[in-house]
Amino acid sequence: MTEKELILKIQLLKEIKPRENWAVFAKSKIFSSGNASTVPARTNYISALLNVMRIGFNMRIAYSMAVLLIVMSVGTLFFMNGSFSGNDVNVAKNSSASLIAIKDSVEQFKEKSKNLSEAVRMSPENTSVAIKEIKDVANDLTIAIQKDPKLAKEVALDINNNKTYLDISDAGDLKEASNDLYKTIVEQMIKDLEKTSLTNSQEESLLVIKESYNEQNYTSALESILLLNSAINQDN
Amino acid sequence: MNDFQEQFSLVYDEYIEKIYRFVYLKVNSQEIAEDITSRVFLSGWEAYQKGPERIQNVKAFLYQIARNMVIDHYRGKSRINTVSTELTKEVADHRTNLHERAVINSDMEAVKLAIHGLKKDYQDVLILHYLEDMGVEDISSILSKPAGTVRVMIHRGLNSLRDKLVDQA
Numbered sequence: 001m002t003e004k005e006l007i008l009k010i011q012l013l014k015e016i017k018p019r020e021n022w023a024v025f026a027k028s029k030i031f032s033s034g035n036a037s038t039v040p041a042r043t044n045y046i047s048a049l050l051n052v053m054r055i056g057f058n059m060r061i062a063y064s065m066a067v068l069l070i071v072m073s074v075g076t077l078f079f080m081n082g083s084f085s086g087n088d089v090n091v092a093k094n095s096s097a098s099l100i101a102i103k104d105s106v107e108q109f110k111e112k113s114k115n116l117s118e119a120v121r122m123s124p125e126n127t128s129v130a131i132k133e134i135k136d137v138a139n140d141l142t143i144a145i146q147k148d149p150k151l152a153k154e155v156a157l158d159i160n161n162n163k164t165y166l167d168i169s170d171a172g173d174l175k176e177a178s179n180d181l182y183k184t185i186v187e188q189m190i191k192d193l194e195k196t197s198l199t200n201s202q203e204e205s206l207l208v209i210k211e212s213y214n215e216q217n218y219t220s221a222l223e224s225i226l227l228l229n230s231a232i233n234q235d236n
Numbered sequence: 237m238n239d240f241q242e243q244f245s246l247v248y249d250e251y252i253e254k255i256y257r258f259v260y261l262k263v264n265s266q267e268i269a270e271d272i273t274s275r276v277f278l279s280g281w282e283a284y285q286k287g288p289e290r291i292q293n294v295k296a297f298l299y300q301i302a303r304n305m306v307i308d309h310y311r312g313k314s315r316i317n318t319v320s321t322e323l324t325k326e327v328a329d330h331r332t333n334l335h336e337r338a339v340i341n342s343d344m345e346a347v348k349l350a351i352h353g354l355k356k357d358y359q360d361v362l363i364l365h366y367l368e369d370m371g372v373e374d375i376s377s378i379l380s381k382p383a384g385t386v387r388v389m390i391h392r393g394l395n396s397l398r399d400k401l402v403d404q405a
Contacts (some may be wrong), residue, residue, distance in 0.1 A: 002316065006398055010366040012344040013351070018256040026274040027248050030281050031241055201245070 021220060024208045025227045028201045032231035096164035142181045145188060153190035190224045202228060244284045248277055254368050255302050262306045264352045266378055272309060276302045277333055299378045303360065350400035356394030365390055 145152050190213060193206055205228045212221035255276055260269035266382075279301050283291060291297045329376045351359055360379060364370040 001396055002400065003394060006394055006401075007366055009343055009401070010351070010362060010397070012362075013261065013347060015344060015368055016257045016260055016274065016348075017253055018260075019266075022270055023252050023256075026243070026270070027252070028275065030248070030274070064398050114314070128256045208283070 021212065021224055024201075024205050025231075028205050028228065028231050031201055032198075040232055124131060140181070142184045143183050145181075149188040149191070152185045152192075178214075182222055183213075183216075184219045186213055186218050186225065189222075189229075193228065195224065196232065198232070201224060202231060205231075240285055240288065243288065247280070247284075247298075249335050250293065255298055257300050257367065258299065258363055259306060261348065261351055261367075262356070262359055263309060264348070264393075268309065272305045274323070274363055279305075279339055293341055293374075296374060296378045298345075298365070303378070309320055316395065331382055346401060347349070350397055350404060352398055353400055354393065361386060361389045362393045362397065 186209075190206070190209060192207075198206060205224065209221050209224045209228065212218075212224060252273070256269055256273045259272045259276070260266065263269055263272065273369050276298060280294075285295070287292075351362065352364070357379070361375055364375045364378065365372070370378075372383045372386050376386045379386065381389075
């Protein structure tokens with residue numbers, strides 16, 4: 001091999017480039033805070049439970065529980081919103097009642113999920129039931145966000161903290177349902193960002209997000225939106 | 237956007253690809269390269285805000301930070317990681333597949349692996365000279381080594397790379 005051939009081979013490596021999304025967001029993060037930070041990890045019932053569930057359970061079951069838990073928390077949010085619109089004296093009482101309701105539901109759900117996990121282990125054909133459950137709740141969740149766009153951000157944070165659970169590729173219609181859910185969330189959050197005053201680099205980030213959305217890369221768009229929101233919050 | 241930010245934004249746009257590539261070729265992992273590269277620019281931005289006039293050569297400054305951070309990365313890794321270096325080549329990082337899928341030419345993959353297997357100093361001079369088109373004087377200021385030494389290192393680095401590629405074939 002001659003020296004010239006060797007040099008040409010080295011120069012092939014110029015093809016190595018960073019991901020465009022990453023480059024834009026890294027820049028945005030650097031300028032927004034002066035201190036590299038990641039999207040703050042939110043600890044909540046769902047993420048804590050998911051960790052426990054993932055240790056012992058079949059992943060599919062963990063997925064189904066995660067999505068159902070989101071639905072439960074969304075339901076609770078509806079419930080709490082309803083309560084808070086009432087008289088102020090009852091707010092604290094209603095709020096703690098909601099928390100107790102969540103805990104009860106979670107405990108019940110854990111118990112039922114264990115039963116379901118056992119059932120699936122004994123007869124794998126029951127997996128399709130779990131998949132159908134996930135699909136149904138994903139659809140319900142999509143409709144809930146369409147009705148009340150404010151929920152999008154809450155659900156997005158939960159999804160991002162446990163982002164793998166809807167990434168199931170081997171069940172076609174489930175994938176479609178989860179895709180619809182991501183799409184609805186991303187759409188709503190883009191609309192919110194369009195109403196927000198952004199810096200130049202944040203505007204650039206929003207353009208990249210829209211590109212990801214147009215390319216139907218909804219999970220990437222969602223992740224980018226959360227990073228951008230994090231940068232905006234640090235600015236304020 | 238203030239003046240410093242505007243200026244550093246241009247610096248970022250000009251060097252993000254180069255610094256990322258430099259780091260990536262030394263760590264052979266997309267995730268680690270992204271992490272180190274963002275820290276390089278964060279550190280650069282912090283220094284820039286204190287007064288750009290203190291930084292005589294921005295390019296050399298960024299590469300120096302990148303080089304030091306890669307060294308720190310390997311030092312940290314050697315303290316906490318007991319996996320042998322032979323194994324790490326195989327299990328480097330599944331996410332490099334993202335790059336690997338983009339690599340159409342198998343030659344490119346072979347050179348990447350061969351460079352990763354070179355001595356760190358040889359990696360530096362070959363990447364800076366042949367990939368980033370940097371002159372010997374610039375490299376000499378980044379590595380804090382005399383120009384003559386850099387020339388010798390480039391020559392030896394090329395020979396060593398040729399040997400690695402022959403071994404691979």
